[in-house]
Amino acid sequence: xxxxxxxxxxxxxxxxxxVTLRCxxxxxxxxxxxxxxxxxxxxxxxxxYYNGEERAKGNILERFSAQQFPDLHSExxxxxxxxxxxxxxxxxxxxxxxxxTQYFGPGTxxxxx
Amino acid sequence: xxxxxxxxxxxxxxxxxxxIINCAYENTAFDYFPWYQQFPGKGPALLIxxxxxxxxxxxxxxxxxxxxxxxQFSLHIMDSQPGxxxxxxxxxSGGGSNYKLTFGKGTLLTVNP
Numbered sequence: 001x002x003x004x005x006x007x008x009x010x011x012x013x014x015x016x017x018x019v020t021l022r023c024x025x026x027x028x029x030x031x032x033x034x035x036x037x038x039x040x041x042x043x044x045x046x047x048x049y050y051n052g053e054e055r056a057k058g059n060i061l062e063r064f065s066a067q068q069f070p071d072l073h074s075e076x077x078x079x080x081x082x083x084x085x086x087x088x089x090x091x092x093x094x095x096x097x098x099x100x101t102q103y104f105g106p107g108t109x110x111x112x113x
Numbered sequence: 114x115x116x117x118x119x120x121x122x123x124x125x126x127x128x129x130x131x132x133i134i135n136c137a138y139e140n141t142a143f144d145y146f147p148w149y150q151q152f153p154g155k156g157p158a159l160l161i162x163x164x165x166x167x168x169x170x171x172x173x174x175x176x177x178x179x180x181x182x183x184x185q186f187s188l189h190i191m192d193s194q195p196g197x198x199x200x201x202x203x204x205x206s207g208g209g210s211n212y213k214l215t216f217g218k219g220t221l222l223t224v225n226p
Contacts, residue, residue, distance in 0.1 A: 002156065033213065043157070043202060043216040056213055090156050092214075100145040100206055102214060104156035 003027065004093050004105035012111045018079040021108045025072055025093030031055070032074040033094075033102060034066055038087040049074055050096075081112045116140050119203050119217025126224050132190040134220045136203035139184065144207035147214070148177065148188045151200045160201070161188070193224045 003026035013019055025032050034046040045058035049068035060066075063081075068074045078085060088109050092102040119136045126132045138146075144165055149157035163170045163177040163186065170177045176189040190197055200221050204214040 002158065004156075031212075035214075042218045043204075043214075045213040045215070048213060058213055094212070100212060101147070101159060101162065103159065104149075106156045 002103040002105060004091060004103055006089075006091050006105040006108050008108060009106065010109050010111075012113065013081060014113055015081055015083060017081050017112075018077065019081065019110065021076040021078070021089050021091075021110075023074045023076070023091030023093075023105060025074070025091075026103055029093035029095050029103075030072065031094045031096060032068055032072070033092040034060075034074070034076050035090045035092065035104075036087050037090060037107070043090075046076070078110070083112050086110055086112045116215050117203060117205050117217045119220060121220060122218070123221040124223070126193045126222065128193065128195060128224055128226050130193050130224075132193045132197070132222055132224070133187060134201055134203070134222070135185065135187045136205075136217050137183075137185045138205050140205070140215075141184070142207055143205040143215075145205065146177070146179065146186050147204050147206075148175075149202045149204060149216075151202065151219075157202060190222075193222075195224045195226050198222055198224050 005024045007022045031050045033048045037043045046060040048056040066076045088107045090107045091105045094102045147162035148160045150160045151157045174191045179186045200219045202219045203217040
């Protein structure tokens with residue numbers, strides 16, 4: 001158990017809908033990262049937050065957004081969902097922005113029908 | 114552009130044998146190279162990591178070999194066990210304030226009893 005929690009574990013929804021994925025980092029970790037894992041693209045970095053502020057962006061679609069709250073939990077919002085958004089979404093956390101060691105949560109499996 | 118190339122895609126080893134997975138990177142700014150292990154339905158778990166100032170790091174049955182001039186690094190699993198059967202990902206990060214992990218495509222390791 002990495003200490004990173006993610007909810008929900010599974011999510012099934014329809015095209016065009018909007019969903020919110022939630023992540024709680026390990027106790028004491030200030031930095032949160034979101035990754036998408038799909039069969040064709042592998043593990044891809046989406047976005048990083050550090051102590052409430054956006055720090056880095058990867059290949060995140062404009063339909064996707066994220067935020068980190070004062071209690072350090074983070075939410076990833078996915079809107080106007082398409083079939084291709086079906087994937088595993090992982091959250092990872094690290095102690096500081098400058099710490100490379102990232103601990104991953106168990107993931108949320110999103111299925112768009 | 115795939116910045117971290119991993120091979121082989123899949124590997125079958127007999128119990129007690131040595132498993133070797135290779136990765137090559139392109140970005141010379143990378144300065145942190147972790148390996149993650151992922152079981153089905155679980156998030157990636159950090160296995161072992163290395164920085165470019167050393168050429169080898171060993172933790173139990175797991176060893177990372179690093180060749181900075183060739184921009185290559187590899188994971189060796191000694192005395193492979195059926196419980197090691199999982200997908201292994203190499204990754205890299207670094208370069209200024211960029212702490213996102215760039216992952217290889219993964220290697221599915223099967224250890225036969």
